Amino acid sequence: MFIEIKGIKRSFGEGESRVEILKGIDLGIEKGEFCVLLGPSGSGKTTLLNILGGIDSADEGYIAIDGERMEDMNEKALTMYRRKHLGYVFQMYNLIPNLNIKENIETGAYLSDNPLDVDELLKVLGLYEHRHKLPNQLSGGQQQRTAIGRAIVKNPDILLCDEPTGALDYNTSKEILKLIEEVNKKYGNTVVMVTHNDAIKHMADRVVKLHDGRIRENYKNDSKVSATELDW
Amino acid sequence: MKRNVLKKRFFRELKSEFGKYLVIFLFLIGAIGFVSGFLVASNSMLAAYDESFTTYRVEDGNFELSAPIEETLLATLEQEGLNVYENLYLTEEVKETSGRLRIFKNRAEVNLVCLMEGELPMTADEIAIDRMHADNNKLSVGDTLAVGDRTLKISGLVALSDYSALYEKASDMMFDATKFGVAVMTEEGFATMGDTHLHYSYSWRYDTSPESDKEATEWAEKVLALLMSNAMITGNAPVNFLPAVSNLAIQFVGDDMGRDNKMMAVFLYIIIAILAFVFAITISNTITKEALVIGTLRASGYTKAELIRHYLALPMTVVAVAAVVGNVLGYTVFKEVAAKMYYASYSLPTFVTLWNVDAFVRTTVIPVVMMFVINLGMLVRKISLSPLRFIRRDLSKRKKKKALRLNSKMSLMNRFRLRILLQNLPNYITILVGVFFANVLLLFGFVLPPLVDNYEKDITSNLIAExxxxxxxxxxxxxxxxxxxxxxxxxxxxxxxxxxxxxxxxxxxxxxxxxxxxxxxxxxxxxxxxxxxxxxxxxxxxxxxxxxxxxxxxxxxxxxxxxxxxxxxxxxxxxxxxxxxxxxxxxxxxxxxxxxxxxxxxxTKITADDLTKTTRQLKVSMGELMDLFLVFGVAVFLLVIYLLSKLIIEKNAQSISMTKILGYTDGEINKLYVWMTSVVVVVSLIGTIPLVNYIMKYLFAAILADYPGWLPYSVPFAAYIRMAVLGIVAYAVVAFIQMRKVKGVSKSEALKAVE
Incomplete structure (x- = not known):
């Protein structure tokens, strides 16, 4: 198993206000798999994604990536882990506002010894003619494509997507999902995507449904549908 | 009763940024308090000094003849409306001070004496000497002095109203209160000193005082003409002629205090202007950060005026309270400090602290108004946008800000840094101005001592003869x-x-x-x-x-x-x-x-000691002031750089957080955000030195134009190095704090929903 998640527990707050978000998660994801984490608000999917991304830590349990356990990593090692293996895509894009589109993507390329060609990627993303613009001069969909470009330019082993279509309209959402699907196919990255949108489960290899901090369902799709065929 | 709920944010904002406001508050108190104390002390002392012309019956001029004055000359002068008073003096060398005392008989009619400590001489072997001359030579009441071939006991310390600055000669560039002093003795005591070093000096006062300096000069010319005519007949030529209007021993204090007051006020205004811009940039950043909230409030019916009042409240309160506290400290603690500095330079009579409207206006009204106008201007400009623009976070005044194209051959890190520079240009410009001003203060502090030392060395190595x-x-x-x-x-x-x-x-x-x-x-x-x-x-x-x-x-x-x-x-x-x-x-x-x-x-006998009196007095009078310039210079430097670089980090917290998530190390992030500030600081520090130097040179020449003599402006290169090193060391402290701040930016910052 490429990603092994074992007995993960995580709570926030102290005393009476303590809330247990993850109550023991066991999960395995194979290399190159497109995994969708579904669940209502407060089910713990983003918390699990953040622990997987090394930007939050578990109270109990461990995560191992290709056999290497994250709990043994100090802050510096975690930074190197994110640098080498991860790409992150957020709902609100989180682009760096004072860098232009190309430079935002280059911030990802800078971290890799073997990055994809930035200009080529800009063309693939349909952003080449916008490359000198600042993020606030682009639409939400274009900004999210930039964020995806920044995440994949270093060709990461794992692409973590936290509600990547949460702030986008129907058509743009489908465009973005198609892009992620293509990236997954073309570069073979393992994709873990958190979403509210139940329809997205149909394009995943693996669907994990969380409820109240626990996995309610974990199954593999026998057949997937393309992002363009999704409807909600 | 209806209450504006926004007011509740006042204390929350104060609490959340307590450190920042405390530092600004303390600095403002220091600056306002010091300037207020300075103005209060100098104006009170100036009032006492002005009054002394009447209270102590200060002369309208004096002249020295080669022999005692003739009755005929006396009568001629009196006919011209002059009251002439004998003011003979002796110049005697003093063993304890290795200097000279100019000894007068105690005066009863003109240039009266203010007793500062002890008693006036009662017997022939007692002497009362100038208070500042005594301080500079660590002499006190009860000590004995070997004056000429006599031993005299100091009965008291005094201030002579015609020697508020201890100029020995009108042509001296600076007075020398260490080697030269004035003193009074009883009439009998004076007579016992012999006439070897006796000077036939006479003071005069007009029946009616001249109304202007011009009139005083014209009248004095007439007096001189009378003396010269008399000399043609009697051969008793004037050795010295000095109308009060051009007598530095009388006039210098008034002129100097006036100059100091102007300089102090300008110093305060510059500090207030810099801080006002720091506040303006802070508020501007807060508005950008809270754009959605502002848009929502405006959409809900809050007026622009209510929001402007809200955002102005905290900086205005900080300045107003600092002005009040600063003034209280000015009238109490700092007034004493300033008075001590003046007493270290001048031989002034005692003074009573006066309530000073000018100081109040300069240290309270003007700073508050400056802060209000600069921040109001910025707020009116910012808040004038429509609610929708705020909700859309589209706060740019221009239509859509175009990204400046940078050469893509430049490394990403360099382009990133340049973008940071462009994004934070107002902050960096304020840093540049702040550093420039701090450099002026530092140069004052660093340059004057070596300049004076160099001058002293120059004089002693270029003596004509010992x-x-x-x-x-x-x-x-x-x-x-x-x-x-x-x-x-x-x-x-x-x-x-x-x-x-x-x-x-x-x-x-x-x-x-x-x-x-x-x-x-x-x-x-x-x-x-x-x-x-x-x-x-x-x-x-x-x-x-x-x-x-x-x-x-x-x-x-x-x-x-x-x-x-x-x-x-x-x-x-x-x-x-x-x-x-x-x-x-x-x-x-x-x-x-x-x-x-x-x-x-x-x-006269002139030795190296006489030629270096200027440098000695400059060291005594300006020593503490130079230290103060250094302290204020470093404080301005630290404050401006700390506050603005902190703002830059805060403004970019989300980007910093995102770069951390992407996998950038703290070192790499510091190289982006702290490095850019470092470059700006170091470039400002070193780059402004030539300009600061030029201004100082100009100021120096302008100041010296009013003084007799010349002190060449030659700054040793080491002074600039010291200045730059002090700046860099001070900045290193700030950079360390900023690096810790970068390290402290949480990765969850990027996960927060952007407003």
Missing amino acids: YQYVLKMSTETAVESAEKYSVTALQTVEGKLKSEEVMVYGVAKDSAYIDAEFGDGVLISTAYAGKHGLSVGDEITLEESFGEQTYTFTVAGVYEYPAALAVFMEQQEWNEIFGLGGGYFNGYFSDVELTDLDERLLA
Whole structure:
């Protein structure tokens, strides 16, 4: 198993206000798999994604990536882990506002010894003619494509997507999902995507449904549908 | 009752940024308190000083004759509306101070004495000496002094109303309260001192005071004319003539305090303006951060005025409270500090603290108004956007800000840094201005001491002779190495610069003391050339101090003599020009002390000590002030850089957080965000030095234009290095704090929903 998640527990707050978000998660994801984490608000999917991304830590349990356990990593090692293996895509894009589109993507390329060609990627993303613009001069969909470009330019082993279509309209959402699907196919990255949108489960290899901090369902799709065929 | 809920944010904002507001608050208190204290003390002392002209019956002028005044002259002067008072004095050397005391009889009618400590002399062996001269020489009441060949007991410490600045001569560039002092004795005591060093000095007061300086000068010219006419008849020529209007010992304090007040006020305004811009940038960032909230509030019906009031409340409160506390401290603690500084420089009478409207306006009203206007201007500009623009976070005044294209051959990190620079340009410009101002203060603090030291070294290494004697009439010495010279004092013609004394020397052809070739024209001292911007080939015109004859010379060279404004020519030529015989001389240059000269024929003895009095007094008067400049300079520097670089980090917290998530190390992030600030700081620090230096040079020349003599502005390179190093060390502290701040930016910052 490429990603092994074992007995993960995580709570926030102290005393009476303590809330247990993850109550023991066991999960395995194979290399190159497109995994969708579904669940209502407060089910713990983003918390699990953040622990997987090394930007939050578990109270109990461990995560191992290709056999290497994250709990043994100090802050510096975690930074190197994110640098080498991860790409992150957020709902609100989180682009760096004072860098232009190309430079935002280059911030990802800078971290890799073997990055994809930035200009080529800009063309693939349909952003080449916008490359000198600042993020606030682009639409939400274009900004999210930039964020995806920044995440994949270093060709990461794992692409973590936290509600990547949460702030986008129907058509743009489908465009973005198609892009992620293509990236997954073309570069073979393992994709873990958190979403509210139940329809997205149909394009995943693996669907994990969380409820109240626990996995309610974990199954593999026998057949997937393309992002363009999704409807909600 | 309806309450504006926004007010609740006031204390929350204060609490969340307590450190920042506390630092600004304390700094404002320091600056306002110091300036307020300074203004209160100087205005109160100035009032006491102004009053002293009446209270202590300060003279309208004085003159010294070569012999006692004749009854006929006295009668003539009285007919012209002058009251003439005998004000004889003795100049005696004092063993304990290695200096001189000018001793008067205690005065009853003019230039009255203010007793500061102890008692006025009652017996013939008691003396009351100037308080500041005593302080500088660590003398106190009860000590004994070896004055001439007498031993006298100090009965009290006094301030003489005609010596508020202890100028020994009107031509001195600066007074020297360490080597020169004034004192009073009883009439009997004065009589026992003998008449070897007696000066026939007389003071006068007009029946009705002149109404302006111009009138005082015109009236004084008439007095001088009367003295000169009398001299033609009796031969009793004036040795000295000094109307009060041009007597630095009387006037200097008033002029200097006036200058100080203006300088202090400007200093405060610059600090307030810098802080106002820091606040303006802070508020601007907060508005950007809270755009959605502002848009929602405006959409809900909150008016622009309500929001402007809300965002203005905290900075205005901080300034207003700091102004109040600063003023309280100004009237109590800082007033004492400033008074102590003035008492260290001037011999002033006691003063009563006066409520000072001018200080209140300058330290409270103007700072509050400046802060209000600058921040209101920024807020009105920002809040004028429509609610929708706020909700869309589209706060740019221009349509859509275009990204500046940067050469993609440049490395990403360099482009990133340039973008940070462009994004935070207002912050960096304020840093530049702040650093520039801090540098001015630091240069004041760092430059003056070496400048004074250099000048002192220059003077002592370019002495004409160890001893320079000026004689009342020619007399011989047995010391063979002594060299005769002729000298007279002329003065420059008033033009852009005030008229001042120039010593014109006639020197032996192959002088052993002045190493120069005399050809056509004269040599002028480096001090003369420096102050008047003269060079070879220029013509100079000098006039008599007490006559109408003028002399024009061509400058043939500049002689290395920094101590005074002087002209050198061959003695024979000198004697011809001034109509004196070929064998005339009235002075000796000598490297050994001439002990065989008749003291009664000796007008002055000049040693290195006399020539370095300016530097000594500058060190005493400005020592503490220089330290204060350094402290304020470093404080301004730290405050501005700390606050603005903190803002830059806060403004970019989300980007920093995102770069952390992407996998950038803290070191890499520091290289982006802290490095850019470091570059700006170091470039500002070093880059502003030439400009600061230029301004200082200009200021220095402007200040010195009012003083007799010349102090060349030559700054040792080490002073600049020290300045830059201090700046960099101070910045290193800030950079360390900022690095910790970068490290502290949480990765969850990027996960927060962007407003």
